[in-house]
Amino acid sequence: xxxxxxxxxxxxxxxxxxxxxxxxxxxxxxxxxxxxxxxxxxxxxxxxxxxxxxxxxxxxxxxxxxxxxxxxxxxxxxxxxxxxxxxxxxxxxxxxxxxxxxxxxxxxxxxxxxxxxxxxxxxxxxxxxxxxxxxxxxxxxxxxxxxxxxxxxxxxxxxxxxxxxxxxxxxxxxxxxxxxxxxxxxxxxxxxxxxxxxxxxxxxxxxxxxxxxxxxxxxxxxxxxxxxxxxxxxxxxxxxxxxxxxxxxxxxxxxxxxxxxxxxxxxxxxxxxxxxxxxxxxxxxxxxxxxxxxxxxxxxxxxxxxxxxxxxxxxxxxxxxxxxxxxxxxxxxxxxxxxxxxxxxxxxxxxxxxxxxxxxxxxxxxxxxxxxxxxxxxxxxxxxxxxxxxxxxxxxxxxxxxxxxx
Ligand code: TRH
Numbered sequence: 001x002x003x004x005x006x007x008x009x010x011x012x013x014x015x016x017x018x019x020x021x022x023x024x025x026x027x028x029x030x031x032x033x034x035x036x037x038x039x040x041x042x043x044x045x046x047x048x049x050x051x052x053x054x055x056x057x058x059x060x061x062x063x064x065x066x067x068x069x070x071x072x073x074x075x076x077x078x079x080x081x082x083x084x085x086x087x088x089x090x091x092x093x094x095x096x097x098x099x100x101x102x103x104x105x106x107x108x109x110x111x112x113x114x115x116x117x118x119x120x121x122x123x124x125x126x127x128x129x130x131x132x133x134x135x136x137x138x139x140x141x142x143x144x145x146x147x148x149x150x151x152x153x154x155x156x157x158x159x160x161x162x163x164x165x166x167x168x169x170x171x172x173x174x175x176x177x178x179x180x181x182x183x184x185x186x187x188x189x190x191x192x193x194x195x196x197x198x199x200x201x202x203x204x205x206x207x208x209x210x211x212x213x214x215x216x217x218x219x220x221x222x223x224x225x226x227x228x229x230x231x232x233x234x235x236x237x238x239x240x241x242x243x244x245x246x247x248x249x250x251x252x253x254x255x256x257x258x259x260x261x262x263x264x265x266x267x268x269x270x271x272x273x274x275x276x277x278x279x280x281x282x283x284x285x286x287x288x289x290x291x292x293x294x295x296x297x298x299x300x301x302x303x304x305x306x307x308x309x310x311x312x313x314x315x316x317x318x319x320x321x322x323x324x325x326x327x328x329x330x331x332x333x334x335x336x337x338x339x340x341x342x343x344x345x346x347x348x349x350x351x352x353x354x355x356x357x358x359x360x361x362x363x364x365x366x367x368x369x370x371x372x373x374x375x376x377x378x379x380x381x382x383x384x385x386x387x388x389x390x391x392x393x394x395x396x397x398x399x400x401x402x403x404x405x406x
Contacts, residue, residue: 021140021401022106025053028093030114031061036317038065039300041111042281043188044147045088047393050191053107056089058096058117065090068281093117103127107400108144110173125169143400144171150178150187150299152330157183161399176399178303178392180334185396186389187303197308200289207290211274213245218372221291222257223249223301224315229358233295234260236365238268246273247287293372295355309383311348311375313355313368328356338381344374 025048029041042065045057059065062083066076072090075083081095096102097117104123110116116124124142131138146164160177178185190196200207205215213219220237224230230253237246238261246261248254254275261268279287284301288294288308296305297315305312314331316324332349339345351368354360368375 022053022143022397023140024105025055025107025109026105026120027055027057027109027111028114028116028120029057029059029061029065029111030093031059031064032112034298035064035068036298036300037112039068039281040188041065042068042088043300044109044111044393046086047188047190047391048107048397049087051393051397055087056091056105058091058093060093062090062092067278070280096120104142106140106142107397108142108173109396110144110146112149113146121166121169121171125171128170144173145176145396145400146173147185147396148175148177150303151327152180152334153326154330157181160184174399176396180331180386180389182389185392187306187386187392189307189387189391191391193307196285197289200286204290207286208245211245211247211276211290213247213272213274214243217243217245217272218293218369219245219247219291220293220295220369221247221249221287222254222295223251224253224257224295224297225318226252226256227318228253228315228355229360230256231260232358232360232362233257233355233365234264236360236362236369237261237271238264239362240366240369241270242369243270244272246271247276247291248273249287250275250278292376293369306379306386307383309376309380311368311372311379313352316356324356325353328352335378335382338378338385340374340378344371344378347371348375348378 027041027045029037031037038059038061041057041059045055049055057065062072062076066073069085071085072083081092083090097119099119102120102123104120104127108116108124124144127138127142131141156177156179159175160179160183162175163172164175165172176185178187208215208219234257237244246257248257258273258275261271261273276287285304285308288305288310291310293313294305294308294310295313295315296302298317302312302314314328316327318324332352335348336345339348347367351360351364354364
């Protein structure tokens with residue numbers, strides 16, 4: 001995609017796959033912190049591309065995105081306002097917001113209520129106005145979403161699929177929530193997810209050997225926040241004398257886990273701590289598929305862990321109002337039905353709560369790890385519910401296509 005094409009949407013024709021009357025999509029992404037905002041937006045961009053749309057991702061932090069998508073790293077590091085990876089244009093929002101007359105796409109996705117640049121809001125309004133004057137000149141009515149954060153809480157159903165009005169312009173956007181019920185948008189799932197998983201599983205042993213892990217041993221993937229009680233987690237791993245590979249993601253939490261285990265010397269000889277480095281997002285699933293137990297965080301790794309169908313210890317994104325506890329409890333409650341017995345669910349919930357609250361005891365972690373095979377069966381049942389509900393991006397397109405514009 002050339003730079004002219006990146007800006008001039010009218011020159012572009014999407015290979016529409018027959019899925020959507022929409023040809024183009026613009027996704028706006030503001031990074032609050034860490035990788036989750038960019039991570040979710042990149043996955044959505046790829047899904048919309050796969051469904052036949054030409055996608056631009058406009059972000060205030062191309063540098064963060066470039067950690068997930070290494071092929072744009074060089075251009076971003078050189079300060080380029082535009083780059084392109086896997087058929088998706090990545091635009092620096094500062095540069096984009098200064099354009100005199102950007103063109104509005106057919107499908108517009110503001111993520112996590114990040115607000116669109118004013119020039120772009122005016123561009124949507126202009127396009128709608130021009131269409132009203134002459135519908136034949138523009139066969140598509142642009143559709144504007146706000147895609148919000150994922151939560152299992154009950155209120156989400158009431159706020160999903162609700163219109164919001166712009167304070168000054170004749171614009172409205174549809175609030176769309178990912179979620180775990182039929183009255184929400186579901187989660188992002190690639191059409192070929194299971195095929196890629198199956199292909200990987202035939203090479204799982206080699207993958208683990210490549211990370212200096214014994215594939216016969218249990219494997220834990222660890223990705224958490226510095227605020228989490230990492231040392232308590234390490235104490236639990238040290239106390240349970242079963243051989244285990246520990247794949248600790250880069251970052252402070254992983255560093256502290258490694259340090260705490262190293263400090264235990266011979267007491268930790270059963271633990272093989274490896275630091276796989278930051279994987280490109282396209283390969284991130286491999287770390288999850290290769291592991292038996294997943295300590296993950298935030299939103300995107302949380303979703304991917306559920307798709308992988310593995311036992312999860314979820315570090316929800318910590319907020320000052322303790323909303324993270326409510327988020328965790330809501331999710332744990334929805335999971336109740338997939339466990340074989342109440343005692344399993346209670347143990348799973350207790351370990352997750354203790355991990356989040358910072359009072360995870362070695363006993364609880366040990367019991368959780370011992371129960372991992374039973375939890376894995378429950379996790380497989382849970383992932384079936386996600387697959388049955390279907391993909392968020394398809395649901396967004398279907399909603400936009402439904403014609404209910406008011
Ligand atoms: O990084 P996170 O904590 O992200 C967030 C942010 O805090 C954000 O502000 C908040 O809104 C959100 O959580 C809820 O965790 P998350 O969401 O799991 O995102 C991590 C991303 O990083 C995800 O896309 C997977 C990716 N990743 C890789 O691609 N390779 C890796 O090696 C690792 C460790 C992660």
